Amino acid sequence: MAKLQFVIIGLGTFGMHLAKNLAGKGAQVLAIDEDEEKVHEVSTLVTQAVQADATNDKTLRELNISDADAAIVAIGESMEASILTTLLLKEIGVKKVIVKGISPLHGQVASKIGADKVVFPERDMAERLAESLVSPSILETVELSPEYNFAEVLAPARFVGKSLRQLDMRTHYHLNVIAIKRKIPELLDSGETEFKEEVIIAPEPNEEIAEGDIIVVLGKDKDIEKIKE
Structure with a gap:
């Protein structure tokens, strides 16, 4: 190539x-x-x-x-x-x-x-910094079009332990869940714990949100903002 x-x-x-x-x-x-x-x-x-x-x-x-x-x-x-x-x-x-x-x-x-x-x-950069300061739960956004963005959102406490089916984010937030990023602990031979990132692409409806999960969503800015409310 x-x-x-x-x-x-x-x-x-x-x-x-x-x-x-x-x-x-x-x-x-x-x-x-x-x-x-x-x-x-x-x-x-x-x-x-x-x-x-x-x-x-x-x-x-x-x-x-x-x-x-x-x-x-x-x-x-x-x-x-x-x-x-x-x-x-x-x-x-x-x-x-x-x-x-x-x-x-x-x-x-x-x-x-x-x-x-x-x-x-x-x-x-100023806009992204301002967004990160006022919305610390929204970690990163990528503009797909003037109206729609991809965003990485730190799962709020009220989401933890619930499945995607229970959260029904398409109905309640008008957002599509594209992936979930999750830290998986792994015990090393030295006895120390190392965390590796697992990315679940197109997660199933029964996938439960864990503490610390980062949810990758697609939707409008105003709807992404609702997650932190």
Whole structure:
């Protein structure tokens, strides 16, 4: 299986971490920045690191990046440079262009000129942190669509000892239970106890919820929130 190929343009905090993480997961990464020190810092960790001006059409084309699976424009300070780079990437024919948004206006412009996706890392992280602070029982959410999310929810005490049939979450909460994550104790030869995670996919209706279980559900945000009430 061919390795995924990514181009990261802009090695600020977001771009640098993204480049390192993608490379760490086995992807081929081309990292581009005008700052020589940043390029040098990441050079031993990624497939290729290049000091270049990504707003220069000739320079960008010479890097032969049209076959990349995705290019991420992580330029975090200059909206003009980010927009111009996005335009050039689309003209070159990169399959997917993802842009780090600097402001709501920048996000709107990037979308209009062809960016396939605009992300706001600081805003998104702030929203997730706020959610974890006010709803500690909701451990993680993944957006499936603007209306529906997958969520990992720590089973509340009132669920413990009851079967999924008794809880009937589809009727009472309008949620579908996709899986249950459970810690199973295992006694080691040393006499110590180690906990291993068991994932029960598509659990049966007679499956009982145990203390500490994490329930993976699919549903609307407002319905997921009801579990903690």
